[in-house]
Amino acid sequence: MDSQSNAAIRTAEALVDTSAKPSGTEATPDACVSAELSPPEEKSQVQSRTPVMIWFRTSGPRYLVRIMALVAAVLLWELASDNGFSFYVNFENIPAPSVVGAALGAELAGQEFYLHILHSLERVAIAYVMAVVLGVVIGVAMGRSRWAEDIILPYIELLRPIPAVAWIPLAILMLPTEQSSIVFITFLGALFPVILNTVHGVEQTNGLLVRAARSLGASRTAILWHVVLPGAMPSIVAGLAIGMGVAWFSLLAGEIISGQYGIGYYTWNSYTLIQYPQIIIGMLTIGGLGTLCTLLVRKGCSPLLKWQARGGRS
Amino acid sequence: MKSSSTLATITLCGSLALFAGTVSAETIRVGIGHQSMVTNTVSGGIVLEKLDLLKKHLPTTGRYENVKYDIVFRDYDSGPPITNQMLANKLEFGVMGDYPLIVNGAKFQETGRQETRFIGLTGYNLRGTGNGIVVPINSSVQSLADLEGKALSVPVGSAAWGMTLKALSEAGLSGKVQIVNQSPAVGVANIQAGRIDAHADFCPWSEIMEFRGTGRKIYDGSEAGIPTFHGIVVRERYAKQYPEVVEGVLKATLEAQKWIQENPMEAAVKVSEWTGVEKEVLYLYFSEGGITTAEASIKPEWIEAMKYDLDLLKREVGVPDLDFDRWVDDTYLRAAYQAMDLDYDALVSSVVDTQPNNPALKPAEIWFSDKGIVTFESVADMLAAADSADTPIYATYVYDNLTGLKLFGKAAYLVRGDDGEVVAFLKKADSEKHIANYGGTPVKPESALAKAY
Incomplete structure (x- = not known):
């Protein structure tokens, strides 16, 4: 399990790094991974003048390529739907982007759609904050104490693979309101990646640094605060980003029972009325909001990772 | 070297022979999407499957002499997934309630590429019993009026939802009761946990809640007075291509209905084994004087009711229009009745209705x-x-x-x-x-x- 999750976490870190530091620093161990992923030309252009110019020179064309890739996909989809493309994959009954776009226009003109989004944002926010606080605390405890790890790990390993949908019946019975059931299901989704990445980060703490701090007279709290946590931060941040993504897809499962509002409910309800354009709108909205929130988490956490750049150069 | 090439030849010949074999015997898929939990639909789904009635009634003569049937039964908890599968050409027949049937017909007509046909009923209740509004057993609510200012959940787009809207508007409560969309399973769990003031649902959920002692019915579908029924749709192109197969499926349904009517207790026990719905609840539906009449004919009453339902669906949730003249097609059913020596027109004009103190029934x-x-x-x-x-x-x-x-x-x-x-x-x-x-x-x-x- 460890090597696998390590690899996953590494990749996630690399992603965090590239987005947090578009200019591409190379000295920290994590940046080595990111350098592997990013094309070589980034390195040579580090010395250019203003950051904005650098961005345009380096990332600008890449973003252009990304946008073009999306546009191409939409064009292909339009063609496939309009011509009833059917060769193993069948597009005959898939509404074309133009149809979906028209439906989206209608939704954006009304109020309902924003209510759905607001309700979902609220649920994700509550669930995510709870998952982050609890997840980091549990994760640090597990990383620092063998006892805590031995007691908690079996639960996590057992509960983690259970898909969010499976929790619905129990969530209804256990929790007092619909809202709390949905938040609970979303919370569970976000919790596990946060815990596991925190544990991983804490366990990776460089023993040399801990001994050095101790020999300088640092207390246990001081070591935790100034050595362990900063050291674990890249891994924790990766966990936070993954957790946000998982929170969004758990939300859809939870909102099946929402009954009234939420973008997951919107999507599910469209299915019960066989409204395919609305289903696609719901899917893309969840995807978009998930991406946006993950991006915000990464940006928000980048100050926590500043030590890496400074420390790495020494 | 030689032996290996011989082996290859044998294998090639073998696979060719196999291939040729499948080509000469045509395989016709009979894919039926049904909802075993919904009592009114069992005669078009689970009973056919478990009593193996299709084998008996699918055509085997003439052009069907060498035909192989690939019989597929898929069990869903609501109608829309069945429509979804039918749109994707993965199922031929769908068994569902009146509202989902209409959505099915309308959605297919909207595509402009293919359509479905409404070919027969699996079960009905003329007054609309089967739908009902239930409150938690310990609730103080005794009538619709008591629900004012409270929340009621219902599967939106179902017959129970149509009934609820009509009931509330007739009671002058439109907009005064908060309506929440919830699937049967979730609604029933909420009633059990006392988390919602009321839940409206289709058959047999109200009676399941009553029987389990978790809920109490405060409004019966019959008070709204719109018939409720479940029926069968088939993809039109398929029906044109294999009309005898469609007729065979309907004949099997007729036999299933006869079995239920003649042996309500046995049917209740068996269907309970197959579906998990309590046999006591099923007997309430199947027995004489019970809620379901398992009879297939398409009566003018049903068309009238569906026109009302369609208006509601169009107004409330934007379902596209449906041309009933094209969609309703009883020719297959007539052929099936004729083949079974039954008088279709006589059945059309006979409607089973409930009446107080019915002399034909023991009290x-x-x-x-x-x-x-x-x-x-x-x-x-x-x-x-x-x-x-x-x-x-x-x-x-x-x-x-x-x-x-x-x-x-x-x-x-x-x-x-x-x-x-x-x-x-x-x-x-x-x-x-x-x-x-x-x-x-x-x-x-x-x-x-x-x-x-």
Whole structure:
């Protein structure tokens, strides 16, 4: 399990790094991974003048390529739907982007759609904050104490693979309101990646640094605060980003029972009325909001990772 | 080297022969999407599957002589996934309730590429019983009016939803009751946990909640007066290509319906084994005087009801239009009736309806664990028998004094008149009115009946 999750976490870190530091620093161990992923030309252009110019020179064309890739996909989809493309994959009954776009226009003109989004944002926010606080605390405890790890790990390993949908019946019975059931299901989704990445980060703490701090007279709290946590931060941040993504897809499962509002409910309800354009709108909205929130988490956490750049150069 | 090439030749010939074999015998898929939990649909789905009725009725002569049938049954918990599968050409037949049927027809017509045909019924209730509004068993709510300012959940787009909207608007409560969309499973769990004020659902959920003692019915679908029924749709292109297959499926359905009508107790036990719905609930539906009439003919009443339903669907949730003249097609059903020597037109004009104090029905029944169903000449006799019974009782059944609806004895409000006779009511308010007008005392839940059944 460890090597696998390590690899996953590494990749996630690399992603965090590239987005947090578009200019591409190379000295920290994590940046080595990111350098592997990013094309070589980034390195040579580090010395250019203003950051904005650098961005345009380096990332600008890449973003252009990304946008073009999306546009191409939409064009292909339009063609496939309009011509009833059917060769193993069948597009005959898939509404074309133009149809979906028209439906989206209608939704954006009304109020309902924003209510759905607001309700979902609220649920994700509550669930995510709870998952982050609890997840980091549990994760640090597990990383620092063998006892805590031995007691908690079996639960996590057992509960983690259970898909969010499976929790619905129990969530209804256990929790007092619909809202709390949905938040609970979303919370569970976000919790596990946060815990596991925190544990991983804490366990990776460089023993040399801990001994050095101790020999300088640092207390246990001081070591935790100034050595362990900063050291674990890249891994924790990766966990936070993954957790946000998982929170969004758990939300859809939870909102099946929402009954009234939420973008997951919107999507599910469209299915019960066989409204395919609305289903696609719901899917893309969840995807978009998930991406946006993950991006915000990464940006928000980048100050926590500043030590890496400074420390790495020494 | 030589042997390996011989081997290759043999393998090649073998696979070619296999391939040729499959080409000469045409395989026709008969894919049926059904909802085994929904009592009104069983004669088009689970009964066909478990009694293997299709094999008996699918054509095997003429052009079907060498045909192989690939029979597929798929069980879903609601209609829309079935429509989804049919749109994707993965199922040929769909068995679902009136509202999902309309959505199915309308959605197909909207594509402009292919359509479905509505070819027959699996079960109906003329007045709309089967749909009902239930409150948690300990709730103080006794009538629709008590729901004002409260929340009610219902599967939006189902017959129960249509009933709820009509009931609320007739009671002047439109907009005064918060309506929440919830699937049956979630709604039932919410009622059990007391997390929602009321839940409206289609068959057999209200009765399941009554039987399990978690909910109490405060509004019966019959009060809204719109028929409720379930039926079969088929993809039109498929039906054109294999009309005899469609006819075969309908013949099998007719046999399944006959089996249910003639052996309601056996059917209840069997279907309960297959679906997990309590047999006592199923008997309430299948038995004579019960909620479901398992009969397939397409009557003008159904078309009228569907036109009402379509208007509602169009207005409330933007379902596209549906051309009923194209969509409803009873030719296959007529052929099936003819093949079974039954008079279709006579059936069309006969509608089974509930009536109070129906002389054709005994007023009370007990289902004993050993003796099976025993009928009684009066509710009072039944109560006495239930009291003195020395074998376990599965359930007792009575009829509502005002509407003739079949009820669980334990869920009914019973009034013992001064002459000792007992009458049953669905609603508490009706029983109190009866006492005010004619005297008598309520049969206390602590006594006789309410023991366990």
